[in-house]
Amino acid sequence: MRVALFATCLADQLFPDVAVASLKLLRHLGVEVDFPTAQTCCGQPAYNAGYHKETRELAEHHLKVFAGYDYVVLPSGSCGAMVKTHYLELFDQAPESYAESRELAERTFELTTFISEVLGREEIGADLSGLRVTYHDSCHAMRFMQVHKAPRTLLRAAGAELVEAEGHDVCCGFGGLFSVKMPEISAAMARAKISGIEATKANYLTSTDAGCLMQLAGTFRREGVELQVKHVAELLWQGIAEI
Numbered sequence: 701m702r703v704a705l706f707a708t709c710l711a712d713q714l715f716p717d718v719a720v721a722s723l724k725l726l727r728h729l730g731v732e733v734d735f736p737t738a739q740t741c742c743g744q745p746a747y748n749a750g751y752h753k754e755t756r757e758l759a760e761h762h763l764k765v766f767a768g769y770d771y772v773v774l775p776s777g778s779c780g781a782m783v784k785t786h787y788l789e790l791f792d793q794a795p796e797s798y799a800e801s802r803e804l805a806e807r808t809f810e811l812t813t814f815i816s817e818v819l820g821r822e823e824i825g826a827d828l829s830g831l832r833v834t835y836h837d838s839c840h841a842m843r844f845m846q847v848h849k850a851p852r853t854l855l856r857a858a859g860a861e862l863v864e865a866e867g868h869d870v871c872c873g874f875g876g877l878f879s880v881k882m883p884e885i886s887a888a889m890a891r892a893k894i895s896g897i898e899a900t901k902a903n904y905l906t907s908t909d910a911g912c913l914m915q916l917a918g919t920f921r922r923e924g925v926e927l928q929v930k931h932v933a934e935l936l937w938q939g940i941a942e943i
Contacts, residue, residue: 704734704766706774706808709741710910718910721937722775722811728940729819733773738765744782748877752790756797759787763800771818772808775933777841777908778876780810785844810841810908811933816850822857826939829859833935834902836893836916837869838909847908851932855906858939866896874915890919898925906932 703726707719726733743758762783766772774780787801815821833855841847855862873879873889893916897905905927907913917929930938 701732701770702734702768703731703771703773704736704769706739706742706766706772706779707735708774708776708779708910710914711775714914715910715931718775718931718933721931721933722773725811725815725824725933725937725940726773728937729815729821729824731819734769736765740765742779742782744779744786745876747782747786747790756790759790759801760797763787763797763804766804766808767800770807771814772804773811773814774808775811775908775931776910777810777838777845777847778911780808781840781844783808810845810847810850812850812854812908813845813847816853822853824854824858824936824940825943826854826858826936827943828855828935828939831860831904832863832900832902833860833904833906834863834865834897834900835868835932836865836872836897836905836907836912838907838912839871839875841908842869851906851908854936855932858936860935860939863900863902865893865900865902867893868896872912872915874911876911879915886915887919890915891923894919894923894925897927902927904928904930904935906930906935908932 711719743755747755784805791797791801873886879886913929
């Protein structure tokens with residue numbers, strides 16, 4: 701099995717520990733992982749801004765970079781949704797690229813779903829006992845990638861006490877360009893999640909998407925909320941590395 705890690709822009713530029721933890725988790729589970737250095741942005745920001753011609757150029761590059769791998773795994777439901785859903789929309793008038801996009805979509809997986817559904821693993825040798833964790837459902841991960849059960853299963857199997865927050869499946873307000881174009885609404889949406897998260901009395905907030913965690917962590921700092929925020933890949937690797 702040849703697996704390529706797609707790091708995503710946020711992990712590459714702002715949260716490299718997320719990409720490193722993803723790589724280490726996969727290798728810990730016996731997966732042969734490559735990191736294609738020619739990888740770039742999947743094109744989601746340009747797509748959301750309406751620059752579809754420029755997005756197609758990025759998408760065509762992405763198709764070439766990740767050709768030939770059995771699976772492409774990424775620590776993001778958001779970028780995964782771009783590849784699995786919006787590439788098909790971009791190339792609906794280009795039969796060859798559409799076929800390539802459809803084939804890539806079938807072998808592109810969010811990290812926890814890949815571990816759970818492809819590798820068939822629930823218990824991965826992590827120990828998170830004693831940690832009280834609450835999980836935020838990324839809109840793209842949940843609605844486009846159907847990521848819901850897998851991260852929860854892995855966290856519980858590692859011994860974490862998983863406590864669901866009221867509104868765990870409500871948008872945090874990040875939404876990529878949405879937070880830039882409508883910052884006041886975006887910030888209000890993030891603040892609205894605080895009470896539900898605080899009520900869980902969790903030690904950690906986690907999710908599959910760095911963008912959501914960046915949005916919520918920034919809101920916590922501004923509002924004086926003391927809660928550790930970690931991507932699910934980092935949290936699971938922490939449970940392995942500290943044993």
